[in-house]
Amino acid sequence: MDNTLKKVSDIQIDKKLAMMQLLGQKIVNYQNNIERLDNNLPLAYIDPQVIVEHLTEEELIQQEIDQATIAIDYLEGFPVVNGLPFWERLDCEPLDYYKLFKVYRDQKNTDSTRSFEKLIEQTTTKIGYLYALSKIYHWQDRCKAFDLFNSFLIDKERSKAIKIMEGKHKKTAEKMWELCEKYLTELEDKPDKLLNFKPAEFKSLLVEARKLERLSLGLSGDRPPSQPTTIEKTTINVDSKTLVDNKTINIPKEDRVEYLQEIVDVLHNAKALPKDIEAQGDLQEEITIEEQGEENEERSY
Numbered sequence: 001m002d003n004t005l006k007k008v009s010d011i012q013i014d015k016k017l018a019m020m021q022l023l024g025q026k027i028v029n030y031q032n033n034i035e036r037l038d039n040n041l042p043l044a045y046i047d048p049q050v051i052v053e054h055l056t057e058e059e060l061i062q063q064e065i066d067q068a069t070i071a072i073d074y075l076e077g078f079p080v081v082n083g084l085p086f087w088e089r090l091d092c093e094p095l096d097y098y099k100l101f102k103v104y105r106d107q108k109n110t111d112s113t114r115s116f117e118k119l120i121e122q123t124t125t126k127i128g129y130l131y132a133l134s135k136i137y138h139w140q141d142r143c144k145a146f147d148l149f150n151s152f153l154i155d156k157e158r159s160k161a162i163k164i165m166e167g168k169h170k171k172t173a174e175k176m177w178e179l180c181e182k183y184l185t186e187l188e189d190k191p192d193k194l195l196n197f198k199p200a201e202f203k204s205l206l207v208e209a210r211k212l213e214r215l216s217l218g219l220s221g222d223r224p225p226s227q228p229t230t231i232e233k234t235t236i237n238v239d240s241k242t243l244v245d246n247k248t249i250n251i252p253k254e255d256r257v258e259y260l261q262e263i264v265d266v267l268h269n270a271k272a273l274p275k276d277i278e279a280q281g282d283l284q285e286e287i288t289i290e291e292q293g294e295e296n297e298e299r300s301y
Contacts, residue, residue, distance in 0.1 A: 017128050019055070024135030026051055030065060031138070041079055041145055044069045048136045049092040078152070079145045087146035093137055100125060100133060105143050114143065176209035 030046045037043065050068035054060050060068070072079045072086060079086035087105060089098040103122055107114045116130045134140065 017132065020129065020132035020136065023048060023052055023055060024132045026055070028135050030060070030068065034069070037074070039148060041148070042072060042141055043074075044071045045081075045086075045090075045138050045141070046070075047092050078149045085145070085149070087142045087149075090137060097133055097137060100130070101137060101139055101142070104130075104134075104139065105146055108147070170213065173209050173212035176212070180209065
């Protein structure tokens with residue numbers, strides 16, 4: 001048995017720690033009976049100042065429990081007590097103890113996790129006191145509320161940035177559509193421009209405009225994938241001249257079929273080819289096949 005005489009200050013510290021541990025355990029027991037929200041935050045907290053007045057009692061009567069229960073307000077969407085966030089200093093919390101809690105709470109500003117070991121290094125406070133204080137002043141619930149609020153702020157800033165980006169996408173898409181419409185109008189007024197018209201480049205501009213428009217609405221850039229389809233080339237007959245919006249333009253004979261075929265293929269792939277032209281193409285393909293068959297039969301004779 002150790003008969004070493006301890007200092008009076010050591011005896012006082014031991015008694016203080018024992019009292020704090022007892023107080024912390026009582027508060028945890030009563031706190032466990034308080035209802036919680038879906039995010040596991042409590043609707044009220046136990047005031048240690050009331051419990052310490054009845055620390056020697058085995059059990060508190062209901063009136064004393066009600067007196068120790070302090071309601072938490074969630075009208076603003078986050079926990080508030082007497083106008084201050086739950087993670088700030090409580091009315092019953094001594095300033096020195098709040099400073100300890102604040103150091104612990106703010107550890108995540110520089111590290112990904114919190115720990116009492118780091119807090120011991122930062123404050124040289126004994127581990128027994130930290131555990132007792134964390135129970136008495138609801139450190140875990142207050143830190144959780146603090147983290148949820150910070151996550152809310154981060155999500156809010158992210159949503160704001162997304163809206164700004166979507167607005168830019170929408171404006172850019174509108175400008176691209178206007179450019180396409182303006183160019184098509186010029187084709188109507190000046191059909192000769194059709195000679196320099198590049199369908200593939202025009203289609204890519206339309207596709208990008210569509211993607212940006214969908215992104216501005218919060219949708220995926222591409223439309224939902226559809227079943228793969230086999231694309232067949234559609235051929236149409238042309239004379240020495242071609243008609244564009246009731247206006248006739250001349251196209252060199254050697255380039256006419258190849259050029260118009262390229263336009264038809266682009267429109268067909270984009271599913272923008274009118275049905276009557278598709279039908280004409282199918283009919284022409286059948287006629288061409290029949291004619292080739294007749295020519296082969298004549299040659300065989």
